[in-house]
Amino acid sequence: MSAIVTIAAREIRDGLRNRWVLGAALLMAGLALTLSFLGSAPTGEVGAGPLEVTIVSLSSLTIFLVPLIALLLSHDSIVGEQDRGTLLLLLSYPVARWQVVLGKFLGHIAILGFATALGYGAAAAALAIGGADIDREGITAFAGMIGSSILLGAVFVALGYLVSVIVRERATAAGLAIGIWLAFVLLYDMALLGLLVADQGRTIGAAAFNWLLLFNPADVYRLLNLAGLSKASMFSGMAGLSGQMQFGRGVLFLALAAWVAAPLSLATLVFSRRQM
């Protein structure tokens, strides 16, 4: 246990030192504040809108931004250390390889969680100070949004490690990370849309469609935050989808958790067989 904590602490300190945490938090706070104050313009006014509108805007932002930050943090984590020559020394110490992966994972999640909570929290605080109408349901939904954003980040951190343990070159890792980002954030939905249009509803029903969405963590996140809340789905234009959804929030959270566990275990397995 102590080895995991030691490695996690080193990653956090590294993140603080090389301004990763600061950069990510500032970026997220900047975009979140912009969205909170300008994002409600379509509702008729410029100014602090209801928290739900902000949740919808921030969720759309998260789907693009958080996976990107997560992959940037993680794709270089193993292959980069091997390339720099620090990994060989680390593995000569009394540390099991799964502890290295888990320690790095906890450290990177802490960095990501800190940046997300700080960045989005700033937006929520600004709204509260601006006198927005915030009720308890709104606060719960906002907290859920931050939590699920971190979980989404965890998915892509785990996917980043998988990339990092499979490849031999740092450049390959970077390329694969970009590919993963494109595939899940942009291409999957376009392909799904194309499939639906081509199918004309003959074979793919609502149930099959819902299952297909579970195969993309970004879509699971979207369902959780945009369609899962009654008020949010009104603003997000996903009311139609949320009406047909067969999965509860618990199932969606579990699906995201599985998306973390599977690549992380696979990365550990591959890493434990990697030759130095």
Add this chain to the structure above:
Amino acid sequence: MSKTTIRVEGLSRRYGKTYVVRNVDLAIAAGECVALVGHNGAGKSTLIKMALGLLQPSEGRVELLGEDPAGHRGVAFRRGIGFLPENVAFAPAMTGREVLAFYARLKRLPAASGDPLLERFGLAAAARRRVGTYSKGMRQRLGLAQALLGAPRVLVLDEPTSGLDPESRRLVYGIVSELRDAGATVLLSSHALTEIGEKADRIAVMKQGRLIACGTMAELRRQADLPVRIRVQLPSGQAADGEGAFYAGRVHWLDEAHFEVTCANDAKVETIRGLSAVPGVSDIEIMPPTLDDLCVQLTREAAE
């Protein structure tokens, strides 16, 4: 007979059909210092990685402190190991002190246990500076400091003196012999042959992945059977007349006042006796073959 701490048997590593290490047998006891020498690419680092369990052997087996280092029986035995990799590197954003504290914690030692080592390697003044600002020599000394954390029972140093000035080298060898005297096993690799020959108990010569010789300097000298060079000094201008009779054909004049004679190792004493009888000789210097010479000879023999 002291206890064997590192044992490799029939150890090979190949990539495709190319052997990087081939059929190496080596056993090193507690309190013994063995130097692994050979050209770049002779397989030294690969052998070291396999001995530490960082690389799976293609054939053969390794035993380190009684364990299979690449096995799945836990990592606790690694607490007794100190390792300095070739071209050691550290996270550049960490300070020297933080680096040692990090590695100390991994060995379950108090975080401050690296402080005396920083002092010892002359890094105390730079302890709070980022490693990224260190010179190559400083990084190497920091690497040595981490290897010594917790007074390891087995110390494996890959090119420990590369990038170090003569004073630091002496410090390294001083510490190595201190640890060895305290009962630690030291395995070090180097291609700075001349200086390592005197420091190690045994020398293992590698060539193209094979262990072609292993023994004390005296044993290697016997095996290589190289002639000994004897340098004789005469008062200048007195190009000796007497020399010709005794050493005809074997004398090589360096300048007016010096000449060299080579003879077989067995004939050394007899030759010196003869030389000292040459009139006017003012100094006789014996120059045994260096480890460099031995390695060249042994590698040549292995190739034949």
